[in-house]
Structure formats: C-alpha cells, structure tokens
Amino acid sequence: MADRLAMYIDASKCMACRGCQVACKQWNDNRGYIPGERETTNVGTYENPLTLDSQTWTRIKFTEYDDPDRGFQWLFLKEGCMHCGEAACVDVCPTGALKYGPNGIVTFERELCNGCGYCSQFCPFGIPQLEVLNTLTGEAKSSKCFFCQDRTTNGMKPACVKTCPAAALDWGDRDEMVSKAESRVAKLKGELGFPQANVYGKTQLGGLGRIYVLTAPPAEYGLPADPKYPAMSTVWQKILQPVGQVAFAATVVGAVAAFFIARRNVHMEEVE
Amino acid sequence: MTVRLRGTDSTVLIRWIPKYTVLERFLHWVHTAMFIPLALTGFVLFAPWLEPVAQSEAGIHIRMLHRIAAIIFGGVPIVYTILQPRRMLMNLREFLSFSKYDLLWLKGAVPYYVLGRHEEMPPQPRFNTGERLTAVVMVLGTIIFGITGLSMWFLKGAMPPFLYQLMVFFHDLMFIITFAMFMVHFYLAVIHPMMWQSLVSMRYGVVSESYAREHHAMWYYGEERAKQMWEQRQAEGAH
Numbered sequence: 001m002a003d004r005l006a007m008y009i010d011a012s013k014c015m016a017c018r019g020c021q022v023a024c025k026q027w028n029d030n031r032g033y034i035p036g037e038r039e040t041t042n043v044g045t046y047e048n049p050l051t052l053d054s055q056t057w058t059r060i061k062f063t064e065y066d067d068p069d070r071g072f073q074w075l076f077l078k079e080g081c082m083h084c085g086e087a088a089c090v091d092v093c094p095t096g097a098l099k100y101g102p103n104g105i106v107t108f109e110r111e112l113c114n115g116c117g118y119c120s121q122f123c124p125f126g127i128p129q130l131e132v133l134n135t136l137t138g139e140a141k142s143s144k145c146f147f148c149q150d151r152t153t154n155g156m157k158p159a160c161v162k163t164c165p166a167a168a169l170d171w172g173d174r175d176e177m178v179s180k181a182e183s184r185v186a187k188l189k190g191e192l193g194f195p196q197a198n199v200y201g202k203t204q205l206g207g208l209g210r211i212y213v214l215t216a217p218p219a220e221y222g223l224p225a226d227p228k229y230p231a232m233s234t235v236w237q238k239i240l241q242p243v244g245q246v247a248f249a250a251t252v253v254g255a256v257a258a259f260f261i262a263r264r265n266v267h268m269e270e271v272e
Numbered sequence: 273m274t275v276r277l278r279g280t281d282s283t284v285l286i287r288w289i290p291k292y293t294v295l296e297r298f299l300h301w302v303h304t305a306m307f308i309p310l311a312l313t314g315f316v317l318f319a320p321w322l323e324p325v326a327q328s329e330a331g332i333h334i335r336m337l338h339r340i341a342a343i344i345f346g347g348v349p350i351v352y353t354i355l356q357p358r359r360m361l362m363n364l365r366e367f368l369s370f371s372k373y374d375l376l377w378l379k380g381a382v383p384y385y386v387l388g389r390h391e392e393m394p395p396q397p398r399f400n401t402g403e404r405l406t407a408v409v410m411v412l413g414t415i416i417f418g419i420t421g422l423s424m425w426f427l428k429g430a431m432p433p434f435l436y437q438l439m440v441f442f443h444d445l446m447f448i449i450t451f452a453m454f455m456v457h458f459y460l461a462v463i464h465p466m467m468w469q470s471l472v473s474m475r476y477g478v479v480s481e482s483y484a485r486e487h488h489a490m491w492y493y494g495e496e497r498a499k500q501m502w503e504q505r506q507a508e509g510a511h
Binding site: 094095096097111112113114115116117118120121122126130132135136137138139230232233235236240241243244245247248251252255258259261262263265266 | 316317318319320323326327328330331332334335336339385386387388425426428429433434436437438440441444445447448451452455456459463464465466
C-alpha cells in the first residue's frame with residue numbers, strides 16, 4: 001500500500017492523562033460514566049476502565065515495571081485496534097462490516113455487524129469487543145477503533161491524536177511514522193538513557209497501523225513480541241470453506257448425473 | 273391389501289410390514305424440518321458470497337433462527353430417548369453393527385443404484401450399509417454440533433480463543449459432511465426411482481413384503497436364512 005497511514009504512539013512521552021480516551025468517546029459518541037446507568041468502580045488501580053469495551057475503543061494500560069537500569073517505572077500503553085496489514089478479523093467477518101479501508105485502515109461499519117463475534121475470537125491481540133445484548137438470542141454488536149474513519153478519510157487526524165497534550169501521538173504516512181519512531185528510539189537509547197527502547201509494529205502481521213515507541217521490551221507491556229496470524233483462520237477460510245462449497249456442488253452434480261443414468265438403466269418392472 | 277392394476281382386472285396382494293413407529297416418523301420429519309433451516313442459515317455465515325444476507329438485521333435474525341432450530345433439532349434425540357428408549361437402543365445397536373456383507377454392499381452399491389443391477393447386492397438387515405453409515409454420521413454429528421454449537425453460543429469469551437476457533441472449525445467440518453450426506457439421503461429416499469418405498473415407509477411406517485425381501489433380506493428371512501440363500505445364489509452364479 002503506497003500511501004498507508006499509521007498512528008505514531010510514543011510511550012515514552014505518554015503521561016497517562018487519558019485525554020485520548022475522553023476524546024475518543026466524545027468524537028464517537030461512546031458512553032462514559034453516566035450516574036445510575038453506567039457506573040464506574042474504583043478497584044484500586046489507576047486504570048479505568050480495566051479493559052477495552054464496547055464503549056471504550058482506546059484506553060491507557062498501566063503496568064508497573066522494575067527497569068534493570070532505571071528502577072521502578074510506570075509503563076503506559078495506549079491500547080486499541082492495531083490495524084494489522086494481515087488482519088484475521090477482516091478475513092473471518094462474514095458480513096463485510098470489517099474491511100481494509102483506504103490508506104490501510106481496518107474500517108468497521110457497525111450497522112453491518114450481525115454480532116457473530118468471530119472477530120473478537122480470531123484477533124491475535126483480542127481487541128474487538130463484543131457487546132452481548134442477549135445471550136439467548138445471540139443479539140450482539142462488535143466494536144473497535146477504526147482510526148476515526150470519518151475524520152481520517154477527510155484529511156483530519158483521529159480525535160485521540162488531535163487531543164494528546166503530550167504530543168505522544170501523531171498521525172500520517174506510515175513510512176514517515178516509522179522513521180519518526182526509529183529516530184526517537186535512537187535518541188532514547190542514546191542521550192536519554194533508555195537502552196531497551198524499541199519500535200513495535202513495524203513488521204508484525206504485515207506491519208501494524210500503530211507504530212509504538214516503547215521503553216521496555218514489548219512483553220513488559222503485555223504485547224506479544226511476535227504475534228501470529230491465527231492458523232485456524234487460514235485452515236477455516238482458505239481450505240475448509242472452498243472445499244465445502246466444491247463438495248456441495250460435486251454432490252449435486254453427482255446426484256443429477258446418477259439420476260439420469262439410473263433412469264435409463266433401471267427397469268421399473270423389476271423394481272420391488 | 274389388494275390393489276387393482278390400472279387398466280386391467282388383475283389384482284395383486286400387497287402385505288405391509290411395519291418398520292417405523294408413529295413417533296419415529298414424526299421425529300424424523302421434525303428433524304428434517306429443522307435440519308434444512310439450520311443448514312441454510314448456517315450456510316449464510318459459511319459462504320462468503322452470501323455476505324449481503326449475513327449483514328445487519330438480516331444476519332441477526334438468521335443467527336436467531338439458527339438457534340431456535342438448533343434447540344428443536346437437538347431436542348429430537350432427547351425426546352426419542354425419553355419416550356421410546358428401547359427402540360432407540362435397538363436402533364443404535366443396529367446402526368453400529370457392521371459385517372463383511374457391508375463391504376460387499378459397498379462394492380455392489382454403485383452398479384445397483386446407478387445401473388440397476390440387483391444380483392450383486394448382498395442381504396441386509398433392517399438398515400442397509402448406507403443407511404447405517406448415515407446414521408453413524410448423524411449420531412456423531414449430533415454430538416459434535418451439540419458440543420461445538422453450545423460452546424460457541426454460551427462460552428464465547430469464557431473459553432480460550434484457540435479452543436473457540438477449533439469449535440468453529442469442527443462445526444463447519446461437520447456441516448460439510450452432514451449436508452453432503454443429507455443431499456445423498458434426499459436423492460436416494462425421494463428421487464431415486466427404485467427407492468420409492470422409503471418415502472412411503474417414512475410416511476406410513478410400513479414397507480411391502482416384497483421390498484423387505486429384496487432390500488432387507490436379513491430382516492425379512494432372519495440372518496441365518498438370508499446368508500444361506502445368498503451363499504447358495506453365489507454358488508449357482510459361479511457355475
């Protein structure tokens with residue numbers, strides 16, 4: 001993709017103000033704390049909410065980290081859809097609600113979603129959140145960050161990027177974001193004294209749409225160092241589905257052929 | 273029952289032998305009436321070219337219909353086991369007993385069903401090899417559909433994603449096997465010219481004496497006698 005866009009996320013600059021969470025909810029009309037309707041609970045951590053959910057498409061994850069060089073550190077990770085270059089969610093979605101959009105965004109059209117939830121189960125990062133409205137009937141809707149597709153396809157930045165007061169977020173051409181991340185990592189490793197600094201998202205899963213600058217190994221943030229496209233998705237989509245359709249077609253053709261041959265050969269007067 | 277042959281004064285006597293109970297026939301048709309919507313609604317999520325039907329409200333209703341049909345479908349063997357446990361066990365035992373005559377049946381099946389060659393067919397019990405293989409797949413299918421379907425329905429998010437992915441895979445694999453089998457079953461039971469009595473038996477519960485003799489000799493004559501007759505016929509044929 002020549003002009004693929006990406007989000008630059010500099011964890012070394014993030015101060016966990018969670019302005020991005022607020023801006024995301026505000027722009028996308030997602031619910032936050034509503035007294036009597038959507039309560040929030042203090043469970044003894046700075047994180048709120050504790051996981052992504054149908055109304056929270058991005059959030060800051062807090063991790064306590066004992067850095068071998070610098071002692072205790074807070075690691076702040078802006079969670080949300082990675083917009084993989086090879087996105088399993090797009091492949092398993094039976095409705096086309098998830099698609100590769102322009103500029104490499106994995107777009108999501110909520111109206112098309114039928115709530116099957118395959119995306120939530122096949123994503124290597126566990127990002128799409130299924131809001132189950134009724135377990136019995138299966139009524140549900142999936143949701144995830146779609147890089148403010150209504151803004152970004154009109155030349156604007158995603159809401160979270162626009163609001164970030166620490167300039168930890170940026171948005172633009174993916175190659176530029178990668179170079180920016182690489183030079184930032186070089187600076188972190190050198191003059192700023194973060195020897196473990198690294199870029200995450202450059203090569204994983206066909207290249208992610210989020211380019212992270214991390215100050216500790218990805219695993220310390222809870223990110224898989226080498227996320228894999230789920231093998232079961234390949235077996236299911238690329239082998240089982242075509243094989244099944246060929247098998248059905250072959251059965252129908254075989255039965256029709258057998259019928260015409262049998263009609264010529266079977267003598268009804270012999271049939272008991 | 274005496275039947276007058278059309279356009280003549282001749283009559284033939286047809287003796288009917290009971291094969292299925294009322295409950296068996298009723299449940300068979302409930303099973304069929306549920307399998308077809310299950311297959312069609314499942315196919316919507318299975319085939320990428322049916323994407324427009326899977327979308328939005330249509331998709332939500334299709335998934336709901338799939339669940340309603342699944343509950344009734346899964347209820348059929350349970351109701352049968354509760355109401356006629358002895359018949360159920362008897363059938364199950366018959367489904368699972370295979371012998372060398374089944375290999376002979378498989379060898380003779382294509383010439384028989386396609387070319388109408390009767391002489392190659394070995395004697396069969398109340399259910400022939402094909403019917404028993406179908407039944408075994410149906411029993412396996414019920415178990416696998418039950419486990420994978422209920423897991424996907426109620427344990428999404430509660431079970432590890434890889435396990436969920438396996439459930440989807442086996443649900444679809446079983447769908448391919450059972451739906452292909454259903455089409456063959458439909459062809460042989462409803463369309464095939466020689467098998468007209470199978471539909472009669474599932475409607476009225478009986479088969480004619482001559483049909484039982486021809487297709488299910490071990491049931492009609494008893495196993496020993498049917499085998500003897502077969503050996504004798506083979507010996508005569510060799511001369």
